[in-house]
Amino acid sequence: MTLLGAGARLIDAAGGRTLAGTELEEEVARLAAGLQLLPPGVLFARTSVDLDSVLRYLAAFEAGRAVALIDPALDADVLAGLIERFRPAAVLQAPDAPAPAGYDLTDGHWVRAALDGVEPHPHLAVLLPTSGSTGNPKLVRLSRSAILSNADAIAEVLEIDADEVAPTSLPLHYSYGLSVLNSHLVRGATVVVEPSGVLGRGFWDAVDEYKCTSLAGVPYHYEMLRRLKFDPEKYPSLRTLTQAGGKLRSELITEFNDKIRAVGGRMYVMYGQTEAAPRISTVPADRLAEKLGSVGPALPGGRFTIRRDDGEETTHPKIVGEVLYRGPNVMMGYAENEGELAAGDEYGGELATGDLGYLDEDGYLFITGRLKRIGKVFGNRVSLDDLEQAVRSASVGIDVVAAVAAGDKVVLFAEGADREACKAASRALSERLHLHTSGFDVRPLDTVPLLASGKIDYRTLESQV
Template identity: 70%
Template sequence: MTLIGDGARIVDATAGRVLGHDELVLEVTRVAEALSALPTGVLFARTATDLESIRYYLAAFESGRPIALLDPALTADALAELVTRFRPAAVLTAPEAPEPPGYLAKDGHWVRADPDGVSPHPDLALLLATSGSTGVPQLVKLSRRAVLSNAHAIAEVLSIGPGEVAPTNLPPHYAYGLSVLNSHLARGATVVIEPSGLRSRSFWEAVEQCGCTSLAAVPSHYEMLRRLDFDPARYPRLRTLTQAGGRLRPELVAEFDAKMRAVGGGLYVMYGQTEAGPRMSTMPAELLAHKPESVGPAVPGGHLSIRCPDGSETTHPKISGEVVYRGPNVMMGYAVDEAGLALGDQLGGVLATGDLGYLDEDGFLFVTGRLKRMGSVFGNLFSLDDLEQAVRASAPEAGLVAAVPGNDKVVLFAEGLGAEACREVSHALADRLHLHASRFDVRPIAAVPLLASGKIDYQALRGEI
């Protein structure tokens, strides 16, 4: 099965170029032939939101060559560490920096001098990083079956067909952004490359001129769209919004659900992880008003259950525990070095997500927190996600709020609040949780740092405390 369905097109809005299905296939075939001359092993690709990067990805995938899509903002030291651990055949579109030992600079790439390397497992097709541009991530291993099954499952629940047009406001090295690309191309739809982002006039001009029908975004983007006074009525073909990448606060769910229903469209709240290639559930837009805090049932081919503290699993309603997902899109496992690339499937299609939640009587999932997103204060554990929501409840004028664990306290960075407002919020949290206000250090910040995906860069914030 191919990832480039009949009729699939790519529109490069920055260059004014349209690649119809046949031309796209020819381009991908040409690039695949060039990649075949590289040494044995996985390919690393510094993947920007541009046509060149997407061609490399499609060429590798269609020709059966495993490829890791990396954030081009990855630091030189972090990239060098990854190269040392995994010994890729080549680093495509290498940075302007000295090549690491054992590699030669050639045609803009770093190519491994030694032709011999570990042969990746034959099922391995794609590797994605689990962290952002700081630190050295481990890599999620996805099979060809996982990528294709999730692409078609998402296309089914969103009714993606040849008439759909999606912009690339999420980068393709981010699992959610790649999923948008995959689900549209696989069903013969159109993808519009426009990398400037939601704040740019050129992006919205491309949305209008290219007739984009959908927009995928993470919670920070919805905060931004609210500040931009986004009105879907300005874009007559834009009738689908999707949201993943973290919990969207209830006020924004209600606001954007109402905006989209007013123009005959819908907001689809989704839940996923990179480890599931990446989407696991979708809330039908027509039911969102009835279950605004749910992320919906499992995608076609998937199954959700709850793991109780005693280790048993259940689908009975209202029982809380760790969310477990089963499906063909579950990763093969993690790779931390070159040897891990040769290993086969280690999970058998079962993913313990590390998220907390419960199912209702209809099998719809409600995610309530994250096992590892906890902060400790005097031995008391608190959900950092819940504390972020509590700050917004105490100070509705706040923009993004980000909580990180400190030394026996929780530090919360809040956009749009002054020092006095932060002190008031600290005392409100302390009163609510019966602890001293010093344990909830609410700090003003001009702008919460974001990763290229639009997610909050918690690691950067931890460096500030």
Template identity: 70%
Template sequence: MRLIGDGARIIDATSGQTLAGERLTAAVLREAESLAALPQGVLFARTSIDVPSVLRYLAAFEGGRALALLDPALETGALVAMMDRFRPGAVLAAPEEEPPLGYVAKDGHWVRTDSVGVRPHPDLALLMATSGSTGKPHFARLSRGAVLSNAHAIAEVLGIGPDDVAPTSLPPHYSYGLSVLNSHLAAGAAVVVEPSGILGREFWTAVSEHGCTSLAAVPYHYEMLRRLKFDPAEHPRLRTLTQAGGRLRAELVAEFDAKMRAAHGGLYVMYGQTEAAPRMATMPADRLAEKPGSVGPALPGGEFSIRHGDGSETTHPKITGEIVYRGPNVMMGYAEDAAGLALGDELDGVLDTGDLGYLDEEGFLFVTGRLKRIGKVFGNRVSLDDLEQAARATELGIEIVAAVPADDKVVLFAEGIAKDVCKQASRALGERLHLHASGFDVRPIEEIPLLASGKVDYQTLAGLV
């Protein structure tokens, strides 16, 4: 299997130029030669939504250099702390600041002055930060085989072909955004690199001008698209919407499913984790209405089981427990420091997802919650995800809300909601869960903070409690 399939194209929306065929191959090879000359060790790449970042990623993958994709918005102090732990051979597209001790600035990068570093395991291709909104970053170690198998499996279930065109609606340092890039290039399709994001006017201009056929988005984006009265009929070639990155509320699934059906397209609800390179399941668009709430069956080559509290596993329907996934796209394990980069496969294709759910009679998965997204209200355990859904169901106009634990209560931040409505929401949640309203501190916030991926930045919200 190859990552860059025959006919693959990279279109720079800013310049209008296209890299394809021999031009694309030559550009990747030139970059790979530059990366090969850097000191031994993993390479850190501050990865923006631009063509140079995409080429660096492809060059490292094809050239056998283990690469960690980083958010370019990562504060320099946090970046230097990660460098201390992992001792990268270089930081590509480094900040325009003085490099830390042991590194020199060269050609826009920070290059380690010591040529001796930890040699990554030969199977290791990609490192993706997984802690995101929850704390100290560590990396999921993804092999070349895991990335390739997932890219081709996604292309298969979505029916991606050479005439398909996908815009960069999500950043490539985020696993969902990277999977869009990988699956389209592997299928010999096109990717339009446009940096302004799904809410930018230039983005939609590029979608129309380049005839984009699909769009990937997380739940927050769908909330915004609803407010903007998105109509797929305005983009005649747009036939596929995909959703991952968290649970999309049922009303929006039904709404966008209906919109896409009316436009002779489809909405594909997906489920995955960075640790699975990253997709594990896709709900067929033509069965979405038939099985509301399902994320579909496992991707080709993968399978799900449900783990009981006693450690046993089952595939019997309607039994809820921790979701366990098996497949060729499962990571090799985590890396906490440079020594971890040299480790081999520690998981043998088995991923304990930390999510709760069940399977139906056909093996379609229903995700019901998260083991770790739990708070306590007066000693009672409550699912924070379910609490967010309950707040939206109060019929008080709450649409965008995020819940974080706080001692013996839960704080819910509601975007664009007045203080008096927040008080009503606290009472409504108390009545629904049969607990005193003071255990549900609903607060107004002008705008929910987001990570670059579009997911809620729960860590920042926790700091506001």
């Protein structure tokens, strides 16, 4: 099976170029042939939202070359550390900087001079970092079959066919953005490559011009669209909304679901992790209002269980514990250095998600928090995710908030809030949890920092407390 289904099209909104059919297949094959000539090892592809990046990814996939998709804005020191640990065959679309030791600049790429190198496992197709632009990330090892099975399952539940037109509303080095690309191309649909993102004027011009049919966003995007008074009536072709990448407020799910249904459209709330290539579950659009707060049943071919505190697994309704997922899209494992790229499947299709949740009587999953997103207030364990949700629903005028642990208290950064709103939020949390207000340090912040994926950059905020 290939990622390029019959009739798949790529439209380059910036360059006005369209590739489809034989022309697209031949261009991918031409690039794939060039990648085959590179030394053994993983390829690092600095992946922007542009046609060249998409074609390089497709070429690597079709050529059977394991490729790590790298944020082009990745800190230079982090990139240098990754190169040292993984000795890639090449860094495609290299930075505008001198090549590191042992690499030559060739046609805009850094190519390793030495011909020795670890051959990645033959099933390994895609590697994605586990963290954002800082730190020392591991790489998630995803097999070709995991990528393809997830793309096909998502296409099935979202009813993607050749008539669908999806814009690139998310970075392509981010697993959700990559999943949108994969799930459309595999069904012969169209992807419009437009770099400015949901908040850019050029993006909406492209939605109009190319009659895009769907929009994918993370919670931050929907918060911003609400501020911008997004109205789907203005975009007659746009009739599908999808949301993943974190928990969206229930009131916003209801608001956007009502808006899109009013014009004959549909909204899907999904759940996933990079380690599952990446999507795991989807709420059917016709049950979204009924199952508000759920992330849905597992995708076709997948299965959820809940691990209780005693270590036993259950599917009994309402039992809260760690969410376990089994399916063909689970990663092969992690890699921290070149040698580990040759390893086989270490997970056997089983993934402990690190999320807390429960199943209802219909097998729909409800996420209640993260095992590691826990703080303490005067010795009392609190869910940082729950605190954020409590502030957003406290009617104090704060919509975007990020909570981090800080010793025996919690610091919450409130975007665009004044000090009175922050004090009101602190009082609301104190009343809700019956703990003194001094345990909740709510601070105003002009803009909550985000990763390229649109998720909150908690690491940066932790460095500020």
